[in-house]
Amino acid sequence: MPYKSIITKRSSVSGVSVFKNTSVIIAVAMCLVTQSLVSSALAQSVHLAAAEQGDAEAQRKLGNDYYEGKVVPQDYAQALKWYRLAADQGDARAYHNLGTIYLEGKVVTQDYAEALKWYHMAADQGLVYSQIRLSEMYSRGYGVEKNDETSAKWMRKAAEQGDAASQYNFGIILSKGRGVAEDDVEAVKWFSLAAEQGDIDAQYALGVAFINGAGVEKSDKAAVAWFRKAAEQGHALAQRQFARMLGQGRGIRKNDGEAFKWMKLAADSGLMDAQFDVAMLYGNGNGVAKDEVSAAYWYRKAAEQGDREAQFNLAVRLMKGTGVLRDDAEAFTWMKLSAEQGLVNAQYHLALLYELGRGTDMDMAQRNQWMEKAANQGWAAAQYDVGVRVYKGDGFPKNEAEGMRWFKLAADQGHEKALTFYAEITAYNEKEQAFAQRQQAMRDEAWSSQQATQAARLPSNSPSSCTQAETASAEQALNRFRNEIQPLTTRYDSIVRAANTAGYLFDPNMSYNMKSIRTEILSKIGTLLSDYGRCLDASSYSYWSQQRQMINEIQ
Template sequence: MLLKPLTIILALLLLQNPVGAEEDPVRMNAEKRYEEFEVNDWFEEEAVKAKLKPLFDIIEQEELLDDNSQFYYAVDLYDAGEKENAFYFMYRLAQLGYSVPQFYIAYMYSAGEVVEQDYEEAVFWYLLSSMNGEVDAQLNLAYLFYYGEGVQADYEEAIYWFSQAAFNGDPDAQFELGYIYDIGQVVEEDNFKAIELYKMAARADHMAATYYLGLSYRDGDGVEKNLQTAYDHFKKAAELGHPTAMNEVGYSYLNGIGVNKNPQKAFEWFIKAKEQDEINAYFNLGLMYSKGIGVEKDYKKALDHYMVAAKANDAESLFYVGYYYEKGMGTGRNIRKAVYWYERAISHNSFAAMNNLATIHYNFNGRWKNKKKAQELWQQAAEQGYVLAQFNLGALYETGEPGVKNEQKAFEWYLKAAQQNDGESQYKVAQMFFEGVGTERNTEQYRYWLQQAADNNYQKAIDDLQALNQKTSLGGK
């Protein structure tokens, strides 16, 4: 690690003070001290020389006379656990104007390591080091301003220093700046800049940038959609150790997205992601065990994997744990536990859980019976577009008790589900058009929806359509 002597260039001072920055005493004092900084040999102080005389004797004996050698000696002291002595050596070199020791001193003050945590000192030394082009200092200074650690949050200042570090080739800064432009929360969204910055970082094997490039190509976000290129980036990020990318590679193999379908390879990648505690991998393994895809069907193992993801509040896994308890799959049937897990899933906006819990409240006797609650849950899920709830709400209005039964509302909800390509709902709509129930009789619409249901392999519709076609061919009406 080469030391760089400080060259103070006042023209490169911060772009501008944001509104309110003058009210931040930490920043004001650090910038004032920066402007007044002068190179000096701090070890000329008698008290310090006396304290470190034994170490200077070692330096003279080992002929560590140049500043570079003393820096590496300080690093050795630090690694050996003699952090206080290392700090004094670093501090001297920092006072002499060297950028890397300035970075280390800033880090120690920021982390409260060896010395008491002091953000004013941290900002001061990071600023000195950053203005001399030290990339690590520029990156850490950007983080301080971005997250408001010890100073007022200042996104403009943070972006300035991220940009400096990115320009100087730091992959972390390139990724962070790309992400800022990608999400567009503190600056105007700019997908082109985001992609270019991700690409820069990815060329240096930055695994998060490589993963985000995969997402961009998968979704067509800022680039032309290309599933094969997305897979290639996911694969590279996974090989670099990115757990979520490992799961994406598994998902690609499972569904044949950007690569040939291969359930065995999908399973292998899900296992690798699981070993890195990737929650989605637990869900996907549960799915494979549940359906016997690439592995032997095993409801117990499926439930075990769903349970891990459910405890991490994955909504789909919460639902499946409830479903397994309701149906007694991989465990004994337990409605109380099913209700518990469905309610937890609902708290994470699972419409499937709303539908199933409504069914329990409607069909079960005893403590669980609550038809009013069932209707409320079906209504809530149906309004969010959940097709099974729309069908069930239609059935409730079609066959419900007095005060609930409403054929017009039944038709409306069946129609919403039918428009989402649900075969049974399409058949119901066809029947209601044929009979004039809940809507006006319309034989043209009857034929249309009957055909739609048949195309979705709904057997009753297939049978009725065959009978209708046969009747028509014989000249009937």
């Protein structure tokens, strides 16, 4: 069974391909030596005869026959038997194959530690396949504690033997600094060795290095050359990147038709990002005749793979009936999938669908929830919308200060309605505040004059000098005063409690109301003391005189 080269995953971000998961993947394919079989039956009989005579290579090959089941009926127990016999004679490939049987759990109980032991024995003899497998197992922590340094050591050993896949993988390890010092220059060296052997992943990696100037002088022309090499061999990411270079005219003459051709090849291979790009090219008629039906088809392909922007674009097309039959229910489904992945414009439009009851039941609670999500991500229209509702208390707790904060956020992004609304409210509040300040100044001036006059004419408290009728009149006045003052003090106290949680210091209207109540209370106390103070009982006179002084100090 031929050995399959182990390569790492990579992906494309923001139009420029980059690597993002350098952990080496465990592959369970057997790393067995291939043999040329002119006649299967004849080869089997030759292997059997030699194996029975103790030939280690024949024993291993006979084990391969039983493992693969091509020459003889597949029989893992027989494969294990012959591998053990070959291993007993020190055959490195038999060591490796035993390791794979334990790795896979064929015939025997799966045992990573036992597999690791056999791979070590083969790797110590220089078997490149086992060195690669050891690197993978140390990278993943299979049968041993995860160890990036040891993983890098074994991958380097395999790379130094000229294995192209190992050279590429070691380049990835160097570029990410996993178990070794990060070194882009050294990574490019190993990518180059593998690329020269025709490894398409390494060719693509070199293209990425040249386009980013990572470990090598930046060169769009060199990047194009390597992307083309890999693209011509069917590397989907390279095809997409080569198409982008053609479309942008970077390092090569701009050619929209060729760009579309290569992007379509990548899309046909199932590359999600390329499917999205092809949809856009069809939708814009760029490099190909404009075709809304084909655009919708490719958006759906990418959407089905989870591309959130494709999901949004497909939803919009379904709502409008562009390139597809209009279907509000399906549009809602795709819009919600996109919104749940965090696409801000999908969140905003999902809120509108809930508000309109389009493709779903009308639900204002859901509407406000998704609108707020979009606002929190900085979508200006959503910030304005939330601002209006918070300011008015429509679906949100009323909070004018919070509403103004949302208006300002939207206005700072140039949202026209927010700019207008914020400016109007700010100007109105400034006028109100200025008016309140002028009114208060006038009241303060009048109050000072009134207090000076009252202070000059307040009688001294002398109930013993009052007639019985005067004392009775004073008591009646005090009772009336208490009835009048009670609702004022209750109202004042409630405003104070509310102010403690509402931030009234920033609200001139609340502050104005409190001052007005204090002024009215002082006026009533002053009247009581001025008209009836002489004949009030001493304790009442003293209490209300002190209250008057305390309120004056607050005022």
